[in-house]
Amino acid sequence: MNLDINVTNLNDKSTCAVAGEIDIYTAPKLKEAILPLTKQKGQLVEVDLENVSYMDSTGLGVFISALKSTKENDSQLKLVNLQDRVLRLFNITGLNEIMDLNSTIHGGK
Amino acid sequence: MGNVIDLDAKNYKSLLKNYIETQDEKFLYRAEQISKSFLKNNILPEEIVNLHMQALDELYPSLSGEFQRSMNFLLETMISYGLAHQEFQTLREEQLALKSQIAVAASMQDTLLATSKPNIEGLDIGVISVPANQMNGDYHHFIESNDGSIGIALADVIGKGVPAALCMSMIKYSMDSFPENAMQPKSILENLNRVVERNVDPSMFITMFYAQYQPKDNKLHYASAGHEPGFYYNAKRDKFEEIEAKGLVLGVSLDAKYHQYNLHINKDDMIILLTDGVTECRQGERFIEREEVLNVIRDHAHLSAQEMVDRVYKYFQRLQNFQLRDDFTLIILRKDV
Known part of the structure; x- marks a missing residue:
């Protein structure tokens, strides 16, 4: 399974539309795409997970390191359109309390 | 030649x-x-x-x-x-050459992290922990205290293989160094969180469930650091309930606080603890639902706790064509008096 990441930049906002499955094999690609964006001061990095049907804990690791990077670099991270199965991971791990999540999509595709 | x-x-x-x-x-x-x-x-x-x-x-x-x-x-x-x-x-x-080095490391890990199932009168304990690769990123440990209580630690390091295993050893040694009176589930998690936060790569984290069972008053005290929720089986009502415990995974935020919960355990009640290797099992494209785990446990509830965990493992192993994707750990405690 592949992971496609489409990044669009508009002023201080980068939107990353991610599609596919995030696991131990695809997580490095996600990290490479997102982490440099969070290192830009004042940048809002929005990750759209609408088309991510599966994510494992390695994916959470990528978002945790991105979150830590936003704190060091004064940028912002926001995850939007999480599917239920993916959202559950954030809820179980307590990360929903410290991350900016916006899940408007419910259920799988 | x-x-x-x-x-x-x-x-x-x-x-x-x-x-x-x-x-x-x-x-x-x-x-x-x-x-x-x-x-x-x-x-x-x-x-x-x-x-x-x-x-x-x-x-x-x-x-x-x-x-x-x-x-x-x-x-x-x-x-x-x-x-x-x-x-x-x-x-x-x-x-x-690498393979044989890893095999040596894996057997060192087995020795370092070895834990034995305690013999507590009235408590039937079953444990199975199987790594997906050579080295296990799941960790469980039983600690018997002088006051007769037992501590049960179950942790899952993000990722698999060697880095995860190294991280486990760190957890084990930190826990060994805590003084016994600090062994309250919530303080254990708070202490460990600081150790992990300071010592691991930013993209690494650990989920952990820590429970302490006191046979004297049949109470289970527990706290969770973002760990896959376990289940409580209420024998009287013949019902499984998710063990709800909120808490952030270890290693993310230095000042994370953990809440401690209590549960009164009666005869034939069960506590089921697991790692996400159990629930993230996949059969082809199909995910195994958590209920399915419970159904298998229910089907084998007449067996001993150890036989139950062995059967559940065999069941999921067969579903996945004997190819584990993730480390698999399942612990069942049953109060049998």
């Missing part, structure tokens, strides 16, 4: 002659056998072409000069394949 080549060279020549004269397929088959022997003895492709040229020269001295020159040409084109083969051999030897 020289003898082998000489022997094969003679064989090669006679097979070639037989085949050319009879076109009988059994000689082709024997040529295939010889190629296996070549491979085993590290004979390079260009050496085989050379062998072929010599054999031809001896058998049919009158072949055209153009043909012989074309064979020289072929020989040159084989050289890179020969180099690739040699490189492959080297890599294979290196891989073997």
Whole structure:
């Protein structure tokens, strides 16, 4: 399974539309795409997970390191359109309390 | 080895002659056998072409000069394949060496992290922990305290393999260093969180469930750091309930606080603790639902706790064609008096 990441930049906002499955094999690609964006001061990095049907804990690791990077670099991270199965991971791990999540999509595709 | 080549060279020549004269397929088959022997003895492709040229020269001295020159040409084109083969051999030897080093590390890990199921009267305990690869990123530990209580730690390091295993050892040693009176589930998690936050890569984290069972008053005290929720089986109502416990995973935020919960355990009640290797099982594209785990447990509830966990593991192993994707750990505690 592949992971496609489409990044669009508009002023201080980068939107990353991610599609596919995030696991131990695809997580490095996600990290490479997102982490440099969070290192830009004042940048809002929005990750759209609408088309991510599966994510494992390695994916959470990528978002945790991105979150830590936003704190060091004064940028912002926001995850939007999480599917239920993916959202559950954030809820179980307590990360929903410290991350900016916006899940408007419910259920799988 | 020289003898082998000489022997094969003679064989090669006679097979070639037989085949050319009879076109009988059994000689082709024997040529295939010889190629296996070549491979085993590290004979390079260009050496085989050379062998072929010599054999031809001896058998049919009158072949055209153009043909012989074309064979020289072929020989040159084989050289890179020969180099690739040699490189492959080297890599294979290196891989073997690495494998045996990992095997040593894995057995060290087994020794370091060894824990034994405590014998507590009235409490039936079943445990199974199986790594997906050589080294286990799941960790469980039982601690018996002087006051008669037992502590049960279950943790899952993000990722698999060697880095996860190294991280586990850190957890184990930190826990060993805590004074016994600090062994309240919530304070254990708070202390460990600080250790992990300071010592691991930013993208690494650990989920952990820590429970303490006090047989004197049948109370289970527990706290969770973002760990996959376990289940409580209420025997009286014959119902499974999710053990709800909120808390952030270890290693993310230095000042994370953990809440401690209590549960009163009655006769035949069960506590089921697991890692996400159990619930993230996949059968092809299908995910195993958490209810399915409970159904299997229910089906085997008449067995001992150890037999139950073994059966559940076998069930999921079969579903996944015996290929575990993730480390699998399942603990069942049942109060049997």
